[in-house]
Amino acid sequence: MSWEEIIERRHGARGTTLAIDASSATDATVGAGREREDLWGWDARPERVVVVGVAGKNRSYESAGEFDLEDSLDELERLVNTAGCEVVGRMTQRLARGPAPATYLGSGKIGELREMCGLPRAMEADEEDDDEREDDEDDEIFWEDDEDEDEDEERSRDRRNGFRVDAAAVDIVIFDDELSPKQARNLERKLGSKVRICDRTALILDIFSQRAQTAEGQLQVEMAQLEYEMPRLTKMWSHLERQSGSGAVKGMGEKQIEIDKRLLRERKSLLNAKIESMRTHREQYRQKRKAERVPIVSLAGYTNAGKSSLLNKLTNAEVLAEDKLFATLDPTTRRLELANGMTVLMTDTVGFIQKLPTQLVAAFRATLEEVLESSLILHVVDISSDLSEAHMSTVDSVLDELDAGEIPQLLVWNKIDNVLDEEERLEIEIAAEDAGAVVVSTLTGEGLDALQDKIVEIIKKRTLSRCEMLIPYERGALIGEIRRTGFVESEEFLENGTRVVAHLPVGMARRKDVVVYLT
Ligand SMILES: Nc1nc2c(ncn2[C@@H]2O[C@H](COP(=O)(O)OP(=O)(O)OP(=O)(O)O)[C@@H](O)[C@H]2O)c(=O)[nH]1
Numbered sequence: 256m257s258w259e260e261i262i263e264r265r266h267g268a269r270g271t272t273l274a275i276d277a278s279s280a281t282d283a284t285v286g287a288g289r290e291r292e293d294l295w296g297w298d299a300r301p302e303r304v305v306v307v308g309v310a311g312k313n314r315s316y317e318s319a320g321e322f323d324l325e326d327s328l329d330e331l332e333r334l335v336n337t338a339g340c341e342v343v344g345r346m347t348q349r350l351a352r353g354p355a356p357a358t359y360l361g362s363g364k365i366g367e368l369r370e371m372c373g374l375p376r377a378m379e380a381d382e383e384d385d386d387e388r389e390d391d392e393d394d395e396i397f398w399e400d401d402e403d404e405d406e407d408e409e410r411s412r413d414r415r416n417g418f419r420v421d422a423a424a425v426d427i428v429i430f431d432d433e434l435s436p437k438q439a440r441n442l443e444r445k446l447g448s449k450v451r452i453c454d455r456t457a458l459i460l461d462i463f464s465q466r467a468q469t470a471e472g473q474l475q476v477e478m479a480q481l482e483y484e485m486p487r488l489t490k491m492w493s494h495l496e497r498q499s500g501s502g503a504v505k506g507m508g509e510k511q512i513e514i515d516k517r518l519l520r521e522r523k524s525l526l527n528a529k530i531e532s533m534r535t536h537r538e539q540y541r542q543k544r545k546a547e548r549v550p551i552v553s554l555a556g557y558t559n560a561g562k563s564s565l566l567n568k569l570t571n572a573e574v575l576a577e578d579k580l581f582a583t584l585d586p587t588t589r590r591l592e593l594a595n596g597m598t599v600l601m602t603d604t605v606g607f608i609q610k611l612p613t614q615l616v617a618a619f620r621a622t623l624e625e626v627l628e629s630s631l632i633l634h635v636v637d638i639s640s641d642l643s644e645a646h647m648s649t650v651d652s653v654l655d656e657l658d659a660g661e662i663p664q665l666l667v668w669n670k671i672d673n674v675l676d677e678e679e680r681l682e683i684e685i686a687a688e689d690a691g692a693v694v695v696s697t698l699t700g701e702g703l704d705a706l707q708d709k710i711v712e713i714i715k716k717r718t719l720s721r722c723e724m725l726i727p728y729e730r731g732a733l734i735g736e737i738r739r740t741g742f743v744e745s746e747e748f749l750e751n752g753t754r755v756v757a758h759l760p761v762g763m764a765r766r767k768d769v770v771v772y773l774t
Pocket residue numbers: 556557558559560561562563564565575576577578579580581582583584604605606607669670671672673695696697698699
């Protein structure tokens with residue numbers, strides 16, 4: 256049995272957690288679904304989702320630069336839509352100490368959630384078991400309602416009213432944080448078999464697995480999915496044990512878990528080997544590039560900030576740029592000739608998001624190694640978003656996690672064309688000066704010349720050293736190379752060669768074999 260089959264058994268017949276169909280992950284979701292329904296006579300409507308989030312009291316959501324609970328759920332909804340599903344309801348709760356360790360939500364809220372899913376508020380007595388009571392005790396110790404709850408309830412209800420909640424039709428409940436295996440097990444029991452549960456991490460992993468184009472990307476996502484599934488395996492067999500209570504079945508369940516775990520472990524080492532060999536290949540390629548001494552400029556930023564659009568605009572690349580989260584997964588590199596003739600390699604990368612699954616960060620580290628080698632990171636921000644500060648700090652912390660925090664960074668505040676209010680625009684421009692950011696619009700082209708100048712200036716300052724040299728006439732070709740990798744400040748034709756003052760990459764500036772250094 257392949258590990259996909261194991262996962263299939265756990266998540267239901269259609270494979271992935273959400274059963275996303277590649278064709279449904281487009282804007283035409285509903286239309287495509289309906290068409291198929293007409294053709295085949297079966298219901299292919301998008302799956303209906305209720306999103307659920309919990310906030311802790313200890314976070315001050317009021318300060319700028321942080322996502323509040325509703326923002327985070329808005330983003331989760333966009334993820335759900337990106338995955339081709341439809342959000343029909345939303346539920347929030349503020350708990351003094353954040354999500355309840357046993358059940359994520361407090362028990363009162365779980366009743367409400369059951370109602371939202373078309374189930375009776377209270378569980379039937381025979382649905383409860385020993386494990387359950389123990390969990391409830393846990394709840395009492397760990398969660399208390401916040402005094403602000405009334406106000407929060409109000410907000411939550413407001414938003415919820417905006418949805419078409421047809422209780423009986425809820426297919427999946429998606430939680431805004433990664434659920435621990437214990438939380439997932441308890442919630443599954445409390446919501447019954449009609450409704451599937453899923454969390455933010457599994458949702459993002461599903462989107463990634465749908466979108467990965469290259470073999471390497473696919474392997475990395477599969478690896479991350481394995482890491483996610485491993486600790487959760489027990490869950491799918493424990494119901495057998497509970498139902499029968501018989502020793503024999505219990506034994507069988509345990510045995511099956513062992514077999515599954517072994518299968519997953521084997522798959523994991525196979526993946527590891529494949530990833531490792533691709534890495535070696537990539538390394539060779541990188542060495543080749545290094546030998547060329549062309550500086551690398553990476554694009555990093557929150558998902559949907561406009562990284563691919565910027566690469567396309569500057570280099571006429573044709574990378575897919577669209578109004579979807581995680582449009583880009585696999586890195587693309589293009590040569591970019593800057594205004595003064597200097598060439599850089601510009602690399603587009605996967606976008607970041609808050610609560611980015613750690614399994615993914617680990618799995619994508621190999622791809623993101625390019626970022627680590629770059630001379631400059633362009634940190635692209637959608638400055639027209641209300642959450643731009645929160646996005647920036649998320650990106651900074653992911654870059655830190657990848658050990659890229661020390662690489663020179665240039666903030667590129669994009670989508671300025673979206674800011675129509677003059678006063679707001681002015682404020683952004685003033686703030687940009689303080690932050691050393693360049694304000695641009697990849698849509699209108701505004702600010703892109705200034706951006707290129709700034710890239711040149713930084714690369715010149717950070718990675719080039721100024722030298723004055725005499726290049727013999729027979730080595731004239733070298734001047735072409737100097738122009739490509741650095742800048743020529745002045746040239747003067749002397750008797751025994753050309754006197755050149757130039758800014759060169761450190762490696763090149765030491766080529767004493769062909770150059771006579773004057774300073
Ligand atoms: N109004 C406006 N829209 C923009 C601008 N730049 C990009 N967009 C739009 O923003 C959306 C996202 O752009 P992408 O270039 O795909 O963003 P990305 O950062 O590559 O996103 P991921 O690959 O998902 O991480 C697209 O719909 C673009 O058309 C801009 O300057 N102004």
